[in-house]
């Protein structure tokens with residue numbers, strides 16, 4: 001059932017005239033666990049959306065192994081999600097089943113059981129009826145992970161999944177990421193915490209619009225490469241890329 005790698009061939013993406021991603025080549029192998037790192041505005045989120053097929057490329061190509069969108073699960077950045085929408089925790093989690101039931105397919109008893117199991121595995125049993133707007137940031141991120149669990153995707157892409165999330169939730173969600181990967185799924189996560197990347201993510205793509213390094217985390221995140229990323233970011237923005245982005 002396992003399918004091919006996701007290959008990027010000289011991928012570039014522009015917004016109007018802004019070249020957000022330039023000349024990225026490499027592949028996410030099946031079953032790999034990769035961090036995408038780089039300064040603010042480096043094109044990381046843009047690249048994830050392009051891999052998902054949400055954005056078109058200005059040049060280059062992406063081989064996805066299959067044309068089926070259901071192969072991908074995607075967690076957007078928290079800032080991109082509107083939590084005012086009147087949905088309960090249970091409704092939000094069950095959206096993960098859309099790929100199989102269709103939007104109006106109704107929820108079978110089996111699907112409802114899976115939904116409860118998913119909520120339990122992220123530690124949120126009992127909160128099914130709560131409105132998502134009343135949850136803490138950490139609880140809401142747990143809901144989104146439960147939704148991803150239900151989606152049962154082969155390739156899971158997470159955009160800053162632990163930003164502004166408490167330490168306990170980060171630990172629990174990181175354990176889920178590792179379980180996904182242990183079960184043979186490919187996981188790609190945009191992350192800012194280099195210590196976390198070094199501790200848990202064997203592969204890293206470091207980019208600052210252009211690729212800097214892509215390979216084992218040890219070889220990708222050298223002080224020299226981080227310095228190059230920093231310098232490239234300064235050239236992009238005309239100022240340093242912010243606290244924390246230091247070798």
Ligand SMILES: Nc1ncnc2c1ncn2[C@@H]1O[C@H](COP(=O)(O)OP(=O)(O)OP(=O)(O)O)[C@@H](O)[C@H]1O
Pocket residue numbers: 015016018020038039040041042043044045046047
């Ligand atoms: N929809 C859009 N329209 C126009 N420009 C955009 C759009 N989305 C992103 N950009 C620009 O493209 C560049 C890359 O943005 P992107 O969000 O991909 O970077 P990032 O590495 O994910 O940044 P961060 O770490 O701050 O989230 C930035 O200059 C950003 O302002």
